Amino acid sequence: MEATEQQSLDVERVREDFPILEREVGGEPLVYLDNAATTHTPEPVVEAIADYYRRYNSNVHRGIHTLSQEASVAYEDAHDRLAEFVGAEHGREEMVFTKNTTEAENLVAFAWGLNELGPGDEVVLTQLEHHASLVTWQQVAKKTGAEVKYIPVTEDGYLDMEAAAELITDDTELVNVAHVSNTLGTIAPVSELADITHDHDALFFVDGAQAVPNRPVDVQEIDADFYAFSGHKMLGPTGIGCLYGKRHLLEEMEPHLYGGMMIERVTYEDSTWAELPWKFEAGTPVIAQGIALAEAVDYLEDLGMDAVQAHEDRLTEYAYDRLSEFDDVDIYGPPGDDRGGVVSFNVEGIHAHDVSSILNDHGVAIRAGDHCTQPLHQELGIAASVRASFYVYNTTEEVDALVDAIDAARDIFN
Numbered sequence: 001m002e003a004t005e006q007q008s009l010d011v012e013r014v015r016e017d018f019p020i021l022e023r024e025v026g027g028e029p030l031v032y033l034d035n036a037a038t039t040h041t042p043e044p045v046v047e048a049i050a051d052y053y054r055r056y057n058s059n060v061h062r063g064i065h066t067l068s069q070e071a072s073v074a075y076e077d078a079h080d081r082l083a084e085f086v087g088a089e090h091g092r093e094e095m096v097f098t099k100n101t102t103e104a105e106n107l108v109a110f111a112w113g114l115n116e117l118g119p120g121d122e123v124v125l126t127q128l129e130h131h132a133s134l135v136t137w138q139q140v141a142k143k144t145g146a147e148v149k150y151i152p153v154t155e156d157g158y159l160d161m162e163a164a165a166e167l168i169t170d171d172t173e174l175v176n177v178a179h180v181s182n183t184l185g186t187i188a189p190v191s192e193l194a195d196i197t198h199d200h201d202a203l204f205f206v207d208g209a210q211a212v213p214n215r216p217v218d219v220q221e222i223d224a225d226f227y228a229f230s231g232h233k234m235l236g237p238t239g240i241g242c243l244y245g246k247r248h249l250l251e252e253m254e255p256h257l258y259g260g261m262m263i264e265r266v267t268y269e270d271s272t273w274a275e276l277p278w279k280f281e282a283g284t285p286v287i288a289q290g291i292a293l294a295e296a297v298d299y300l301e302d303l304g305m306d307a308v309q310a311h312e313d314r315l316t317e318y319a320y321d322r323l324s325e326f327d328d329v330d331i332y333g334p335p336g337d338d339r340g341g342v343v344s345f346n347v348e349g350i351h352a353h354d355v356s357s358i359l360n361d362h363g364v365a366i367r368a369g370d371h372c373t374q375p376l377h378q379e380l381g382i383a384a385s386v387r388a389s390f391y392v393y394n395t396t397e398e399v400d401a402l403v404d405a406i407d408a409a410r411d412i413f414n
């Protein structure tokens with residue numbers, strides 16, 4: 001098959017911003033296709049981190065000295081930047097910085113779930129949820145006596161929307177859905193699910209860890225009550241995630257972590273809370289990471305999120321088609337032209353870890369394992385799979401390198 005190289009992203013130019021891509025692995029050029037796990041960091045983002053530490057490293061919200069003021073302004077503005085990026089209505093008040101998506105899930109589960117859920121209440125997830133949401137709601141349900149239900153995944157990897165309409169009832173208090181599945185690539189019909197959820201007066205929480213990096217996301221258009229994502233999957237640093245929440249909900253919620261920075265007034269007897277979003281950011285927050293993530297957002301917007309998505313779609317479809325050429329490769333999830341930027345598969349007769357190891361010998365980095373979706377893998381009847389995932393700096397030639405390396409693995413095992 002011929003690769004279509006009419007990318008609207010200038011990929012060669014983009015690659016120049018990622019020196020890590022010049023590395024060799026085992027004497028071969030690195031082909032990095034593990035972007036669903038974490039993405040690389042372009043020079044302007046590395047520079048933003050270095051600039052913070054070199055020029056104005058200081059704690060925020062505290063000092064009136066110049067460095068602290070500069071750090072505070074940059075950190076607070078970063079919240080506005082992230083809020084704007086996902087279409088929040090009320091800027092920083094609706095954007096809480098966390099450590100990652102997992103912590104954003106836990107924030108809602110502990111600050112809201114622990115107080116609001118009880119026996120007779122239900123939380124509805126899907127069978128394809130990441131452990132970040134699945135384990136979190138499962139455990140909070142155990143603590144509160146609530147019950148977790150799962151929207152099934154159909155044979156062809158879509159969410160069973162008929163079942164969803166039956167599972168979401170007046171007993172449902174919250175529905176939590178991955179916008180894009182990190183294992184199957186399934187794109188959830190989030191607006192439709194938000195409507196069903198709201199018809200039953202429940203809250204709609206979207207795990208956008210695999211969506212925000214790759215496609216334009218508008219939380220108001222979706223009508224999400226909460227929306228979580230991670231900085232390190234969208235060219236930002238590790239150690240920062242984001243929780244969007246509707247202002248009135250965040251206002252009503254109690255903090256889940258207590259300490260400095262999140263208070264307004266403290267006496268020996270009691271305390272009151274700082275305004276949003278600081279009420280949810282106890283202690284010295286993720287200052288350098290937040291500032292650098294705002295820089296990553298600038299970088300993505302310069303590329304254009306439509307162009308990012310188009311590039312991602314093109315590579316994903318190309319990889320899906322090329323892998324489909326093998327009779328002995330089983331690909332999981334929806335067709336190549338209707339999924340997010342991940343392709344999970346197995347080569348018959350070769351364990352995913354062996355495939356991964358041989359690919360590594362060819363310089364190709366992919367993920368092998370359960371991708372933090374163990375129950376979904378059990379549902380698929382497999383223990384592990386191989387996952388290739390793409391981003392703005394990947395090329396069709398790199399997909400070809402993946403396919404050639406898989407061919408080499410088949411030769412070794414046959």
Ligand code: PMP
Pocket residue numbers: 036037100101102103130132133178180181182207208209210230241372
């Ligand atoms: N949800 C999804 C869909 C993911 O892909 C991931 C990361 N693999 C997470 C949640 C968790 O992200 P983090 O590890 O950054 O908390």
